[in-house]
Amino acid sequence: MDFTFTEEQVMLRDAMSRLLGQHYDFDQRQQIVHSSAGRSERVWRQFRDMGLLHAPFPEAVGGFGGKASDLVLLAELLGEHLVVEPYLPSILLTGRALARVDGHAGALGWLERLMEGSALGALAHEEGHGTADITRIATELIPTDDGLLLNGEKRLVLGGTDADVLLVTARLPDGALAMLLVDPTLRGVGMECYSTIDGRRAANIRFENVRLAPDALIQSNADKAIQDIVHDALLALSAEAVGAMAALLTASVQYAGTRKQFGVPISSFQAIAHRLADMKLAYVKARSTLFYTAALIESGRAEPRDYSLLKAQAGRLGRAIAESAVQIHGGVGTTDEVSVGHHLKRILAIEAMFGPSEYHLRLVGASSVSAASAAPRREAMEA
Amino acid sequence: MHIDFSDELQAFRREVGEFLDAAPTAAIREAGKKTTSVFAPFKEVMEWHRILHAKGWSAPAWPVEHGGTGWSVEQRYIFAEEHWKRDLPPLLPNGLQMVGPLIMELGTEEQKRRYLPGILSGEDYWTQGYSEPNAGSDLASLACSAVSDGDDYVINGQKIWTTLAHEANRMFMLVRTSREARKQAGITFLLLDRMDYPGMVVRPIVGLDGLVEQCEVFFDNVRVPKSGRVGAENDGWSVAKQLLKHERGGTALSPMLRRKMTLIQQAVRSAPSPNGGVLADDPVFQRDLGEIEAELVSYEAYERMILTNHPIGSDPGMPSLNKIMSTELTQQLGALQVRVAGLWAVPSQVNALTVASGIDPIGDMFDLTAMPFYLNARATSIYAGTNEIQRDLLARTLHAA
Ligand SMILES: Cc1cc2nc3c(=O)[nH]c(=O)nc-3n(C[C@H](O)[C@H](O)[C@H](O)COP(=O)(O)OP(=O)(O)OC[C@H]3O[C@@H](n4cnc5c(N)ncnc54)[C@H](O)[C@@H]3O)c2cc1C
Numbered sequence: 001m002d003f004t005f006t007e008e009q010v011m012l013r014d015a016m017s018r019l020l021g022q023h024y025d026f027d028q029r030q031q032i033v034h035s036s037a038g039r040s041e042r043v044w045r046q047f048r049d050m051g052l053l054h055a056p057f058p059e060a061v062g063g064f065g066g067k068a069s070d071l072v073l074l075a076e077l078l079g080e081h082l083v084v085e086p087y088l089p090s091i092l093l094t095g096r097a098l099a100r101v102d103g104h105a106g107a108l109g110w111l112e113r114l115m116e117g118s119a120l121g122a123l124a125h126e127e128g129h130g131t132a133d134i135t136r137i138a139t140e141l142i143p144t145d146d147g148l149l150l151n152g153e154k155r156l157v158l159g160g161t162d163a164d165v166l167l168v169t170a171r172l173p174d175g176a177l178a179m180l181l182v183d184p185t186l187r188g189v190g191m192e193c194y195s196t197i198d199g200r201r202a203a204n205i206r207f208e209n210v211r212l213a214p215d216a217l218i219q220s221n222a223d224k225a226i227q228d229i230v231h232d233a234l235l236a237l238s239a240e241a242v243g244a245m246a247a248l249l250t251a252s253v254q255y256a257g258t259r260k261q262f263g264v265p266i267s268s269f270q271a272i273a274h275r276l277a278d279m280k281l282a283y284v285k286a287r288s289t290l291f292y293t294a295a296l297i298e299s300g301r302a303e304p305r306d307y308s309l310l311k312a313q314a315g316r317l318g319r320a321i322a323e324s325a326v327q328i329h330g331g332v333g334t335t336d337e338v339s340v341g342h343h344l345k346r347i348l349a350i351e352a353m354f355g356p357s358e359y360h361l362r363l364v365g366a367s368s369v370s371a372a373s374a375a376p377r378r379e380a381m382e383a
Numbered sequence: 384m385h386i387d388f389s390d391e392l393q394a395f396r397r398e399v400g401e402f403l404d405a406a407p408t409a410a411i412r413e414a415g416k417k418t419t420s421v422f423a424p425f426k427e428v429m430e431w432h433r434i435l436h437a438k439g440w441s442a443p444a445w446p447v448e449h450g451g452t453g454w455s456v457e458q459r460y461i462f463a464e465e466h467w468k469r470d471l472p473p474l475l476p477n478g479l480q481m482v483g484p485l486i487m488e489l490g491t492e493e494q495k496r497r498y499l500p501g502i503l504s505g506e507d508y509w510t511q512g513y514s515e516p517n518a519g520s521d522l523a524s525l526a527c528s529a530v531s532d533g534d535d536y537v538i539n540g541q542k543i544w545t546t547l548a549h550e551a552n553r554m555f556m557l558v559r560t561s562r563e564a565r566k567q568a569g570i571t572f573l574l575l576d577r578m579d580y581p582g583m584v585v586r587p588i589v590g591l592d593g594l595v596e597q598c599e600v601f602f603d604n605v606r607v608p609k610s611g612r613v614g615a616e617n618d619g620w621s622v623a624k625q626l627l628k629h630e631r632g633g634t635a636l637s638p639m640l641r642r643k644m645t646l647i648q649q650a651v652r653s654a655p656s657p658n659g660g661v662l663a664d665d666p667v668f669q670r671d672l673g674e675i676e677a678e679l680v681s682y683e684a685y686e687r688m689i690l691t692n693h694p695i696g697s698d699p700g701m702p703s704l705n706k707i708m709s710t711e712l713t714q715q716l717g718a719l720q721v722r723v724a725g726l727w728a729v730p731s732q733v734n735a736l737t738v739a740s741g742i743d744p745i746g747d748m749f750d751l752t753a754m755p756f757y758l759n760a761r762a763t764s765i766y767a768g769t770n771e772i773q774r775d776l777l778a779r780t781l782h783a784a
Binding site: 126128129130132133156194195196197198202204260261262263269272319323326330331333334335336341344345348349353355356358359362 | 659667745765771
């Protein structure tokens, strides 16, 4: 058993942490959010130069490893610093999915461009109010004489507004799932672009009789491939939430120690001290679960319920910490001017994506019941 | 014991309903649907205030001699229910529920003549200037100073969290007039008849929901007439305590919360569950909805007992009990609405939320308002005495008994 990062990982984390400390403090972040592009080309180049665009991929495709613990350490920092650059959609979701596709020249070509930073990708997967359960994908892909026809609507496609390529999940007429690459400028692709509460650019994308060449289909029978993407998303989003929790806890401890009312720091009031203690409890639970889940994944032992359990803890505990942080900050916490509210909004967005806590908790419960009934009843046998 | 309203009140309910169906303009209706705070969109809610005033209904809780309706407690409850059922914007509290009743009680005849008509009619909007950057929960430590100079006070300092100060034309405020005795004993209560005195600067603050509701107000040698003082110099703390009684009583909150619950119940009939089907049929969701419904009924019960003068409502802990219960329920309902909206709560839609923007929301009105309501509701456990302070006060009443 070992739940620690390797020496190389620690070096990478320290370097990224320094970079974000210099170029992504809260004020700089707010400037980037309010800029017309809503992201920073400069920071993206710095990410590239530092190797961050290569880091979460297996060595076989030119990456640095791409283990679960790599995702965890990168995403924790993204969460802590409220990074709005399209790292999650382009690198962690689209890029890693492409890296798992076997022998498709188009997919590999795009992967190279994403890793070089010369193109951006986005994952168009969720539909309706959210698609945690991949069996509910309704977007239709119909093979035709000369290619494919795509119909459906995807929601909250992060980075969809300026993606060069979309990775789309869809269902074939026989019910099997498929993964395809779609050029967003094609006829029949309609985008409704917007900013999100957590400072990102996203789009709802409608596909109306979009005609695609046969090689747009990068994988049929893609159930496992899509589930792998969802698992990456659950791990990365949970790690981001844990990073946000760390920032919320630090900010609250610091604020409570310096804010004075009635002549004393508010941290000296038991109501506040216990709130801080509860925040620490929640943080330690969530972070332990995060590292534990990463170790399960790296040992090849992670089941779907383990990802669900992690996402549920990150969402629930994250919201509890964030709401407490706002409360401790008093009126200041209800403004756009300090970071705690932005962390709260990020955690709420994470909670809404890829299934809310209640959905995941139900899966965990169902799976532990079936695990219990499958296991031999030892007490009964010993008796 | 019984819970029915008498038959005559059914006729009253119809009369109210007919008026509320006919009187609001389209913009007022839109503003009501887009209200995600205690404070409805300013322009439209003040327009609605003036329409209600023309009908004689702007101040149900005021005495008849000052322009009140003379309605019974039940009638006022019915009015609130009918008002909320139609999603109309609730009239702003500062004048009608706070400074108005205070002026009636403690103001001079001149102040009553001068200020009550404008509060009643909706010509004036009063912002509340108590809190300061360093005087929040510990309000009595406020430092914004007023120095006596002939018939005037000269004010220097700063206020913060002055809700809607950027829209207000008047302000009631607390200032420090003495530093000699106990900190509570050097505070004076002032009515400012203008917000544009030379030296007064208002800076809006953007909230978590992206909207401007709060402000800071800076005073640099601002000269105001002493005739605006309520009570004696250095006696402002007891004046403010008197006002607090009005702030915390008189209006029914549960019709607002019930309306929110109804909107959620309607939405879940079509909102998809992540488990398949619609949320209304999802047992996990039903259980959670059930918990909040139970909490809501308990609060409705409690509030009705307060309003009907049941002994349970005369407990000294009542203001704190009421504040904590109603705000925690508001927050729970907000979280539930966000959960129902799912991914559709994530777009930031400040423009679509603006009345008369003509911008269609992504999703429907329910999705549009979910996140702003949730975020705005975070403030309910902070303003009007934080819920930590309220629990302290409540605990103290237990030992005093
Ligand atoms: C939306 C909104 C509208 C408002 N409107 C107005 C207005 O119109 N006019 C106006 O004058 N003010 C207004 N306020 C200000 C409000 O009254 C203050 O925010 C409130 O009194 C808390 O003060 P603070 O923000 O300085 O927090 P602080 O007092 O600094 O409190 C920070 C944290 O410490 C806790 N704390 C403080 N003291 C204690 C204690 N003794 N024991 C335990 N915990 C404690 C608090 O509960 C809170 O969690 C408004 C505030 C908000 C958020």
